[in-house]
Amino acid sequence: MKAKIIKVTNNVSKYGGVFYYVFFIDEKGNHYKTCIHSKCKNSRLWFKHIDTTTCDLWLDNLIVKKGDLIDADSQFVVMRNFGLDAEQQKLFDTENLI
Numbered sequence: 001m002k003a004k005i006i007k008v009t010n011n012v013s014k015y016g017g018v019f020y021y022v023f024f025i026d027e028k029g030n031h032y033k034t035c036i037h038s039k040c041k042n043s044r045l046w047f048k049h050i051d052t053t054t055c056d057l058w059l060d061n062l063i064v065k066k067g068d069l070i071d072a073d074s075q076f077v078v079m080r081n082f083g084l085d086a087e088q089q090k091l092f093d094t095e096n097l098i
Contacts, residue, residue: 001064002027002079005057008050013037022050024062024070032062034070042073049078 003024013019017038024032036046049057058079063071 001062002058002060003032003062003070005050005059006055008055013039015039020046020050022046022070024059030068032064032068032070034072036072040072045075046072 003026005022006025007021007023009021009023010018011021015037019035019037022034022036024034026032036043036050038047049059059076060079061074061076063074065071
């Protein structure tokens, strides 16, 4: 699945370290999220591409685990020159995500 990172938040984990919520919107305007913990092995892949200022970064090969949850172990690919069409952008701009 292709989706764009729209927001990243970080929080202190009660287990030590930091965890991040990463929020996405796909090509159809559906919203998704994943959680990345700094002590997990998969965080190395994510931390190359995200921080709390990351936005408008499109990823491909994301796997939906259940409902609106993206599998944090997805072996994603960063996309270039990919964006929302006008209708999708309008949906994104007018919706209160969090």
